[in-house]
Every structure is written in C-alpha cells, then in structure tokens.
Amino acid sequence: MLDRAATQMRAWRCHGVGEHHALRIETLSAPTPGDGELHVDVRAFAPGFPDLLMVQGLYQLKPALPFTPCAEFSGTVRALGSGVEGYRVGDRVMGVVRFGAAAEQLVVRANDCLPLPPGFEDAHGAAFLIAAKTAYVGLVVRGGLKAGETLLVHGASGGVGLAAVELGKALGATVIAAVSGPDKLAVVKEKGADHLIDYCDGSFRAQVKACTQGRGADVIYDPVGGDVFDESLHCIATFGRLLVIGFASGRIPQVPVNLALIKQIAIVGVRAGEYGRQFPAGGAAVNAALSDLAQRSALTAHVHARYAFEQLIAAFDEIAERTVIGRVVIELPQH
Numbered sequence: 001m002l003d004r005a006a007t008q009m010r011a012w013r014c015h016g017v018g019e020h021h022a023l024r025i026e027t028l029s030a031p032t033p034g035d036g037e038l039h040v041d042v043r044a045f046a047p048g049f050p051d052l053l054m055v056q057g058l059y060q061l062k063p064a065l066p067f068t069p070c071a072e073f074s075g076t077v078r079a080l081g082s083g084v085e086g087y088r089v090g091d092r093v094m095g096v097v098r099f100g101a102a103a104e105q106l107v108v109r110a111n112d113c114l115p116l117p118p119g120f121e122d123a124h125g126a127a128f129l130i131a132a133k134t135a136y137v138g139l140v141v142r143g144g145l146k147a148g149e150t151l152l153v154h155g156a157s158g159g160v161g162l163a164a165v166e167l168g169k170a171l172g173a174t175v176i177a178a179v180s181g182p183d184k185l186a187v188v189k190e191k192g193a194d195h196l197i198d199y200c201d202g203s204f205r206a207q208v209k210a211c212t213q214g215r216g217a218d219v220i221y222d223p224v225g226g227d228v229f230d231e232s233l234h235c236i237a238t239f240g241r242l243l244v245i246g247f248a249s250g251r252i253p254q255v256p257v258n259l260a261l262i263k264q265i266a267i268v269g270v271r272a273g274e275y276g277r278q279f280p281a282g283g284a285a286v287n288a289a290l291s292d293l294a295q296r297s298a299l300t301a302h303v304h305a306r307y308a309f310e311q312l313i314a315a316f317d318e319i320a321e322r323t324v325i326g327r328v329v330i331e332l333p334q335h
Helices: 049-056 122-126 129-142 159-170 182-190 205-211 226-232 257-263 272-278 280-295 309-320
Strands: 008-013 024-029 037-045 072-080 092-096 105-109 113-115 150-153 174-179 195-198 217-222 236-244 266-269 303-308 327-331
Touching: 037 092, 037 122, 049 309, 072 105, 072 122, 092 122, 092 129, 113 280, 122 303, 122 327, 129 159, 129 217, 129 236, 129 272, 129 280, 150 159, 159 174, 159 182, 159 217, 174 182, 174 205, 182 195, 195 205, 217 226, 226 236, 236 257, 272 280, 303 309, 309 327
Parallel strands: 150 174, 150 217, 174 195, 217 236, 236 266, 303 327
Antiparallel strands: 008 024, 037 072, 037 105, 037 327, 072 092, 092 113
C-alpha cells in the first residue's frame, strides 16, 4: 500500500481572486516531473508582495483558477524528470516557479533551481532567489552599476531592497538606503548602507544631494513608484539610471520626458524572471553569479518571521500591513 506522501499532497488554493482570507488548504494528487524538471519535497516557501497581488488579481500574471500561490521555495529533490543533469535524489535546492510553491510538493524546471548553499537553512533558501535575482539583473545587467558610483535604494528594508543594498556594497558602490522608521534603519545599516534616509523625515531629495555633494545618485533602485519615483527624478545624477522595479506604493507614476532629456538619464524597466525566460543564456549566467555570491556570503537572505504551513493567511496579513523587514517564510515539518 502506498503512503499518502507518494500519491497526495496538501496545497493552498485560490478559487477566486480578491481576498487572501478566502485561500484554503486542499488535498491534491502529487505531481510528476516532466522532461527537464525536478520533483521537490518543499521544506520552506516565502510568500511575497507580488504573490499577494496575484491572489488579489492585481498582478500582471493572472493564472487560471483555481491555482496554488507563491513563487519561491527550498526543498529536497524527490525525483528527476528525463534529461536532468547535475542533480540527484536527496539534493537540497532552492528555486522559483511562477506560482505553485505553497504546497508540500511541486515540480520545477531544473534550470530554475540552484543547490542550497552549505551555510543556508531551508528558510534562507526560500527567501533568497527572487530578491537576489532582481537586485542582480537590475544593478548589473540593466543598471550597469560601477565601483565608485552612488546607488540610492528605495524601500531598502524589503526583500529586494536589502538584496540591492548588499549587492551594491559588493560591487563597490556608495549606498544610500531609504526606509521608514528606526527599526528598518537599523537593519539596512547592518547590511552595510553608507547613508540612511528615513521617509518619515519628509522630502529626501535634499538629503541625497547632500550625500553626493550635489551630484545626485548615479543609479536609483525603485520598487516603490508613486511619489518616490517622482521625487527621484529630481535627485538623480546626469547620465544616471533610474531602475523601475515595481509599484509597492500602489501608484504607477508618469514621466515628464523633458527631465529625462535635460539630465540625459535612462529609465530602465527590470523584470528579472522575464529576463531569464527571454534570454536563457543570460539567465544561466545570472544564476551562476548568484550561486557564487551566496557561497561567499556576499548576498544573504533576511528572514523577518517564520510561520507554519497552516499560517499562510497570517503571513499575508503581515505582508499587507507593510511591517515586514526582508521576507516572511513558511516552514514545513521535516519527515
């Protein structure tokens, strides 16, 4: 007689977009890996703000209903699909799917996984890849950040923000980190930020100018949008690059292109996952770089809070309250 884990699994399911409190746990058939895929026993997954937006029907990707939310996970390889090389059953991995990680098991393309670094807990692996990849594609591939330049990171206490602070320092930049409140300031300072800005103090453009001797920031990393984006246009250096990461503020700003002309700046959109899908060779190079940075502890993951599998709704509540520093992680029991 087969045990339940061999044929069935539990997963969180979204049957109608709008309210994350309507999510519920269901029992589903266990997945089977296809060509080039890994079948993974999930040990941890990390719900994020984009996952919450997807459940609410507000994200650019809108899966067919019903679906299992969440994108980022870590776990142990249970089985290999045909053609998979470089992995064995029992290997510990971290990876990303577009959705489907809020489950006890999943299948994922082997190319979308990395070996879990020896110093990483499962929780760290679940909270690493999306933030690190967004920072790397943004700052290196799209932003061309160079040693000696000044980087302004908005929303610096979030997962993608903390990764940008750490990577900016690893690349030799001077990093200005902007957050709200003393607790968040303390964390970004620990991550190596050279200058700190508290949004609670009001307008930040004068502080950026003071930190840069009036030049402005060479690269601005903006996952916030709205008023933050608008003001960033007034404290960016000539020939600067303003990286559009997302719109956590809820407002998509409009660009007065005369400012782009006068300062000769570039406004650059960053979609890290889509970069790898459009350019597989580039995506593989990014993964290799991230694996090296993780092995050297030059990039890490900050776990704000840990929840049990049954507490996904509570984790989403905390994300919605905008109090998370880094990432929240759902941990599954070890068998």
